[in-house]
Amino acid sequence: MKQYLSPLVRSLKPSGIRKYFDLAATMEDVISLGVGEPDFATPWVMREAAIFSLEQGQTMYTSNAGLIELRRELSKYMAKHQGLTYSPDNELLITVGASEAVDLVMRALLVPGDGILIPDPSYVAYAGSATISGAEIHYVPLRAEHDFRLQVDDLKLAYTPNCKILVLSYPNNPTGAIMTKEELLPIARFASEHDLIVISDEIYSDLTYEGTHTPFATLPYMRNRTLHVSGFSKAYAMTGWRIGYVAGHRDLIQAMTRIHQYTIMCAPIMAQVAALEGLKSGESAKKEMILEYDRRRRIMVNGFREMGLTCFEPLGAFYVFPDISATGLSSDAFTEQLLKEEKLAVVPGIAFGPAGEGHIRCSYAYSTQQLLEALSRMERFVKKRL
Amino acid sequence: MLSEEDRRLLHILSQDCRFTPEELAIQTGLSPDYITKRINQWEKDKIIVKYGLLINYEKLEEDRVTALIDVKVLSQRGQGYDKIAQRFQRFSQIKSVYLMSGDYDLCLVVEGKNMHEIAQFVSDKLSPLELIDTTSTRFILRRYKQDGIEFYGEEERPKRLMITS
Numbered sequence: 001m002k003q004y005l006s007p008l009v010r011s012l013k014p015s016g017i018r019k020y021f022d023l024a025a026t027m028e029d030v031i032s033l034g035v036g037e038p039d040f041a042t043p044w045v046m047r048e049a050a051i052f053s054l055e056q057g058q059t060m061y062t063s064n065a066g067l068i069e070l071r072r073e074l075s076k077y078m079a080k081h082q083g084l085t086y087s088p089d090n091e092l093l094i095t096v097g098a099s100e101a102v103d104l105v106m107r108a109l110l111v112p113g114d115g116i117l118i119p120d121p122s123y124v125a126y127a128g129s130a131t132i133s134g135a136e137i138h139y140v141p142l143r144a145e146h147d148f149r150l151q152v153d154d155l156k157l158a159y160t161p162n163c164k165i166l167v168l169s170y171p172n173n174p175t176g177a178i179m180t181k182e183e184l185l186p187i188a189r190f191a192s193e194h195d196l197i198v199i200s201d202e203i204y205s206d207l208t209y210e211g212t213h214t215p216f217a218t219l220p221y222m223r224n225r226t227l228h229v230s231g232f233s234k235a236y237a238m239t240g241w242r243i244g245y246v247a248g249h250r251d252l253i254q255a256m257t258r259i260h261q262y263t264i265m266c267a268p269i270m271a272q273v274a275a276l277e278g279l280k281s282g283e284s285a286k287k288e289m290i291l292e293y294d295r296r297r298r299i300m301v302n303g304f305r306e307m308g309l310t311c312f313e314p315l316g317a318f319y320v321f322p323d324i325s326a327t328g329l330s331s332d333a334f335t336e337q338l339l340k341e342e343k344l345a346v347v348p349g350i351a352f353g354p355a356g357e358g359h360i361r362c363s364y365a366y367s368t369q370q371l372l373e374a375l376s377r378m379e380r381f382v383k384k385r386l
Numbered sequence: 387m388l389s390e391e392d393r394r395l396l397h398i399l400s401q402d403c404r405f406t407p408e409e410l411a412i413q414t415g416l417s418p419d420y421i422t423k424r425i426n427q428w429e430k431d432k433i434i435v436k437y438g439l440l441i442n443y444e445k446l447e448e449d450r451v452t453a454l455i456d457v458k459v460l461s462q463r464g465q466g467y468d469k470i471a472q473r474f475q476r477f478s479q480i481k482s483v484y485l486m487s488g489d490y491d492l493c494l495v496v497e498g499k500n501m502h503e504i505a506q507f508v509s510d511k512l513s514p515l516e517l518i519d520t521t522s523t524r525f526i527l528r529r530y531k532q533d534g535i536e537f538y539g540e541e542e543r544p545k546r547l548m549i550t551s
Contacts, residue, residue, distance in 0.1 A: 021549045034549035041543060124551045173551075295398060295413045302412045345549055352551075 016351030032345035033362040038237040043285035049277035066094025086247040098231035098244035104256040115163035121356030141355040148177035171204035174361035176314020181214040204317040206235035241271035303375035325358040327385040342377040456490035458519040
């Protein structure tokens with residue numbers, strides 16, 4: 001039946017992690033550092049708010065853009081904590097996870113043949129959505145020698161005149177890199193000069209462990225050019241609820257809302273209620289989780305360096321991205337052998353793009369005890385190969 | 387005022403005080419020397435009062451009963467609550483003494499082998515004290531959560547997917 005499939009869909013690559021997922025599933029006592037979601041359960045205040053709303057029978061559709069109460073609270077929150085000013089009435093759209101938001105932007109803006117600049121390595125969904133839109137993907141390598149910060153020189157090399165969108169994602173999955181305001185400014189200038197729309201996926205922004213996060217849209221002249229994408233999954237430990245959002249110029253938000261209206265209707269109401277409660281009273285639980293991630297982050301970086309691997313210090317998200325090239329193995333071979341020998345699952349850097357080669361992504365969204373056990377398995381494995 | 391680093395250090399210690407200064411250094415980014423000095427100073431200043439252990443005695447099936455005893459004190463001119471509170475705190479059976487708002491003045495946490503032992507203590511030692519007006523004793527039947535720790539928490543959470551992007 002494959003002949004019926006759209007050529008665009010046929011060109012979608014299978015996920016690079018599938019094979020390890022299947023392999024790990026057949027093994028017992030596997031410790032995994034391969035998970036891109038918090039180990040915490042959603043803070044109880046938020047779960048409780050959703051339960052109460054269900055008891056009250058709050059089970060209907062919401063407006064397409066999302067509960068107005070949630071948009072209002074979100075607008076206030078963004079203004080207070082991030083210096084972003086978006087009207088809850090027409091500049092904010094609540095989506096089913098940040099992934100839907102990314103997809104909507106691409107669908108609303110791209111036609112086949114348009115170019116899109118995507119950092120490499122990066123979260124796998126950007127290329128997926130771009131492919132479905134028929135866009136021409138131009139990868140911009142992020143380099144270890146620059147701590148995986150996007151460099152204008154690399155942008156210039158990747159750019160062609162058909163490019164319409166630049167994807168930015170800091171704090172970054174899979175590297176854990178962040179970019180400061182000063183480092184983002186040249187990128188902003190480049191976007192202006194080349195009339196690019198920027199999808200800034202800032203889902204990990206609260207998980208910044210040094211300095212303060214700079215939302216891209218707060219840079220000079222960037223507000224109208226930026227679609228600020230974020231969500232509740234990471235910082236509020238709400239992955240399974242699927243609540244994300246996109247903020248931007250009302251013309252663009254309106255167009256995206258139209259697509260969202262036809263395909264999704266609205267994000268689930270109980271999840272919106274929980275997110276609203278998170279904004280109102282989840283701050284202290286969130287801060288506690290962030291402190292805990294920071295502690296684990298340091299344990300991981302130290303652990304990798306102690307065993308003799310180069311590991312740049314990730315200052316955001318909950319991943320470390322150590323360089324495993326000294327073992328002489330490709331990231332794929334490293335991952336496979338590590339899983340078979342030590343029953344330790346990680347994600348090969350290559351799964352996030354060619355420039356991820358030579359690295360592995362390890363999540364530290366695990367208990368200290370699990371992390372220490374994982375590090376000791378990793379050390380045994382690495383020591384044999386150095 | 388505590389610095390952000392010190393607050394973090396105390397927070398980690400309050401969760402688990404068994405970490406060595408070297409292990410704490412890894413987790414905070416502070417130097418082991420600084421951490422040792424800081425902890426020594428906190429111990430000296432009685433800011434760190436004691437390194438504790440939280441035991442679920444119910445699981446050990448030990449005979450052990452805890453009571454909360456509310457105490458109303460006869461007020462005396464020129465005397466605050468400090469004097470009587472200090473008197474209470476000398477009894478080894480009394481584990482905690484709090485000055486309270488509300489109907490009663492002080493709240494005592496008393497431990498004993500069984501209810502009888504605590505009743506005996508109240509009638510023999512507490513009630514006869516001059517300055518005590520009335521007492522009200524309530525026994526703890528079960529501890530569900532203490533010091534932020536759930537004794538009978540959620541069953542193990544459902545597992546996350548092993549690998550996700």
